Amino acid sequence: MLHQLNQIRTFIFDVDGVLTNGNVLVTENGEQLRQFNIKDGYALQLAVKKGYRIVVISGAKSLGVQKRLLGLGITDIFLGVSDKIAVFNKYQVEHHLEPSQMVYVGDDIPDLQVMRLAGLAVCPKDAVEEIKEISHYISPKNGGEGVARDIIEKVLKIQGDWSDIKPSAHDGSL
Template sequence: MFLEQLKHITTFIFDIDGVLTNGDIIASDSGEFLRTFNIKDGYALQLAVKKGYHVCIISGGKGAAMEKRFEGLGITNVFLGVSDKVAVYSSFLEQYKLNASEVLFMGDDIPDLKVMKLVGIATCPADAVPEIKAVSQYISPYTGGKTAVRDVIEKVLKVQTNWFDENPSAADSGK
């Protein structure tokens, strides 16, 4: 059943902290908050964009480094510093004329809960909080920042026979 649902996904939406990162934040002396991203997640994200999928980031976190990371991966729908994720999600669907059934969302904590109840497929990393796991149709065996994002993108693209890239570049995921 789950794999059958993946055939209809056209859109990926991800939270950042705890999903694309492990949730740790390093506070620098300059006051900047630093995060680490997984290069394998980056490869899958840029491939999804390259293959024509909508990829969107909705996060309460913010920072110029995050914007630059997603720009390098070709992700243009990046919403940072968001307090109302449902409003941003609804606006995004309206802008692209998408149905909720086409959307896979990955979140990890309570601020993601309301959106996860609205999407076609709700997913989470292995280390998500219990409330998020309870509403997820799929719980990745990988933790946030440790290829949980690649896991769900790869599953969708493989089910849709879209995973392989004829001309991969070693630079694609490191931008």
């Protein structure tokens, strides 16, 4: 797997069950709230700062999710997606990416086919069995509990990009 990590330049994440724990809190007015991990946030913004592509492809559609991701410097955000393969393929072609340069992190059946297209398929420890079976790496972290940080940190360390000369406590959420 170390050889694969050396080639990664693009991280693609699902939201629910990967960047969040998959739980949705519904308020009295019907607003749906999700919880993100701050350590994932640090790794995501550092990867952006270091020139890696961070892409989010999710069936979820939430203004709160979009604001959180934009606050971390992520601009390649595709929400409310019903055909993840079409978005993945279009993005790959537009950015001239080889599958070996891409990692896809998913956790459930809607991610299954698109994960097979990425050079490196990753899932959280609590992913469904079908996803675990096709994953090259199963993180020891559950969704929303540091799985993004886990894979980003591994890739950035292998490529010598993990250190941040001017670390900031600001993660874009303020």
